[in-house]
Amino acid sequence: MRITPAERRRLLGHRHLLAPRERAGLVEDVAETLVGLHATDAASVVLSARARVREPSPADVDRALYEDRTLLRMHCMRRTLFVVPTDLVPVFHHSTSEAIAKRERAVLLKHLAATGPARNDRWLNNAERAALEALTRLGEAGAVELTAEVPALQETIVLSPGKPYQATQRVGGWVLRLLAMEGRIRRGRPLGGWTSNQFRYSVAPEMPAMDPAEARTELVRRWLACYGPGTVDDLAWWTGWPNGQVREALGRIATTEAELAEGTGLVLADGRIEETLAQEDAAPWAAFLPGLDPATMGWKHRDWYVDPAHRPLLYDSAGNGGPTVWWNGEIVGAWAQRADGEIAWRLLSDRGAEARAAVEAGAAALQEWLAHYRMVARFPAPLTKELTA
Template sequence: MRITPAERRGLLGHRHLLAPGDRAGLVEDVAETLVGLHATDAASVVLSARARVREPSPVDVERALYEDRTLLRMHCMRRTLFVVPTDLVPVFHHSTSEAIARRERAVLLKHLAATGPARNERWLNAAETAALAALTRLGEAGAVELTAEVPALQETVVMSPGKPYQQTQRVGGWVLRLLAMEGRIRRGRPLGGWTSNQFRYSVAPEMPPMDPTEARTELLRLWLACYGPGTLEDLTWWTGWPNGQVREALGRIGPAEVEMAEGTGFALSADRLAAELGTDDAATPWAALLPGLDPATMGWKHRDWYVDPAHRPLLYDSAGNGGPTVWWNGEIVGAWAQRADGEIAWRLLVDRGAEARDAVEAEAAALQEWLAHHRMVTRFPAPLTKELTA
C-alpha cells in the first residue's frame, strides 16, 4: 500500500480532531485520541484542547485535571511532561516512565555523591520518606512549601562544576520530580492560573501493575491509531525507546507496511487506513492556530510532509521544539504569537489562496477574543515567534 504526503495531510485533520466535523465533546476525548497532550508549557494543554473541542473552556481542562481527576500530568515519552487519561497512566508509566525514573535516580545519586560520602542512596531514601510524610500531613503543597517543611530538601548540589554555566540547585526539585516519575506523587492545581508551570503536589494512589512489554505494545498501538503510518524513526523518536523495544512492540502488533515518501512506514491496519482515505472528512477545509509543542507539530520525527524544510528553522528552535503554528488543511503555513497587549500577531510563510487567508484571519480573531483576559509566554519560542512579539 502507498500513501502520499497529500493523503497524510488529509488524514491529519480527521485524526487530530481539527476538521470542523471531527471536534470532540470533552478534553478527555482529546487527550485519549492524541495519546496525551504536551504539557511542558502549561498553556499548551489548554490551547491544544481549545483547537479540538466543540465548546472550549479552560474550566473544562481544570475540571478534568483537578476535580474529576480523569487526566493526569506526568513525565513519560522523551522525559517530557504530558497530560494523559488517568485510566491509561499504567500504560505510560510501565512502558516509559519507569525507565526514565531509574535513569533520573542514577543521575541524582551521582550529583549527591560529588558533595560527600554521606549523600548516598540511604540519604536520598530518607529525604524521600520525609517528603512523602510531609505531603501526607499537608494533603497538598507546592515545592517551596514542602521544601520548607523538609530540611533535607533544602540541601544543594552543584551542576556542571567549573563550567561557565555552573549552577547550584536545591535537591528539593530533583526529589519531587523523581517521586512524580516513579508514580509516588502527582501534580495538582497550579499555584497561579492555567498558564502557570508551578504546581502543588499530593501523594498518589498506588500504581496498578502492568507488564512493561504489554504496556509498550499498547502505547504503540495507540500511536499508530492516531499518528500512523509512521517510520521506525518516527516511532523511536516519539516514544524515546531503544530500537529493539520498538521493533518488539511492532512485532506483537503486526502492523501493515505502507510505502511513504520517507520510506517504509507502519499503519495499524491497511483496511482501516484505506477506509479513512476514502471518506469525505479528509477533504473538509480547515484552519487552526496551534500552540507551541502541540501534538500535531511534534508527532513525528520526519516532518517534511507537513512543513516545508526551508521553514523549519523559523518554526522550531535549535532543540527541535515547535513554536505556535498556523495550519491550513494539514500543513503548517505560518506562525502566530500573542503580544504583550493581547493582540494575536500572525504571519503566513506560503500563499494558499484567499480562502486560507480569510480562514486564518477568522481563527486569529476568535483566539484573540478567547484570550482577552489572559497573557501567555511561550516557553520555547521559535525564531519567528520571537520576531512576531518583538
C-alpha cells in the same frame, strides 16, 4: 500500499480532531485520541484542547485535571511532561516513566555523591520518606512549602562544577520530580492560573502493576491509531525508546507496510486508513496550534506537513515547535500573543484567498478567546520571537 503526503495531511485532519466535523466533546476525548497532550508548557494543554473540542473552555481542562481527576500530568515520552487519561497512567508509567525514573535516580545520586560520602542512597531514601510523610500530613503542597517542611530538601547540589554555566540547585526540586516520575506523588493545581508551570503535589494512589512489554505494545498501538502511517524512526523518536524496544512492540501488533515519501512506514492492519481516505474530503480548515502541540511534534520526519525551508523559523535549536498556523494539514505560518493581547501572525506559504480569510478569522477568534489571558511561549521559535519583538 502507498500513501502520499497529501493523503497523510487529510488523515491528520481526521485523526488529530482538527477537521471541524471531527471535533471532540470533552478534553478527555482529545487526550485519549492523541495519546496525551504535551504539558511542558502548561498553556499548551488548554490551547491544544481548544483547537479540537466543540465548545472549548479552560474550565473544562481544569475540571478534568483537578476536580474529576480524569487526566493527569506526568513525565513520560522523551522525559517530557504530558497530560494523559488517568486510566492509561499504568501504560505510560510501565512503558516509559519507569525507565526514565531509574536514569533520573542515578543522575541525582551522582550529583549527591559529589558533595560528600554521606550523600548516598540511604540519604536519598530518608529524604524521600520525609517528603512523603510531610505531603501525607499536609494533603497538598507546592515545592516551596514542602521544602520548608523538610530540611533535607533544602540541601544543595552543584551542576557542572568549574564550568562557566555552573549552577547551584536545591535538592527539593530533584526529589519531587523523581517521586513523580516513580508514580509516588502526583501534580495537582497550579500555583497560578492555567498558564502557570508551578504545581502543588499530593501523594499518589498505588500504581497498578503491568508488564512493561505489554505497556509498550499498547502505547505503540495507540500511536499508530492516531499518528500512523509512520516509520520506526518516528516511533523511536516520539517514545524515546531504543529501536529494539520499538520493533519488539511492533512485532506484537498486526501492521501493514506503507510506502511513504521518506521510506517504509507502518499502519495498523485494521482497514481504518483506507476507510478514512475513501470518505469525501473534509471541509477546509485552519487551526492555530500552540507550541509543542502533538501535531507539530508527532513525527521525526516532518517534510510532509512543514516545508523544510521553514523549519528553522518554526522550531528552536532543540527541535521544540513554536505556536503554528495550519491550513488543511500543513503548517503554513506562525503566531504569537503580544503583550497587549494582540494575536500577531505571519504566513510563510501562500495557499490562496480562502486560506488567508480562514486564518484571519481564526486569529480574530483566538484573540477574543484569550482576551483576559496573557501567555508567553515557553519554547519560542525564531519566528515567534520576531512576532513579539
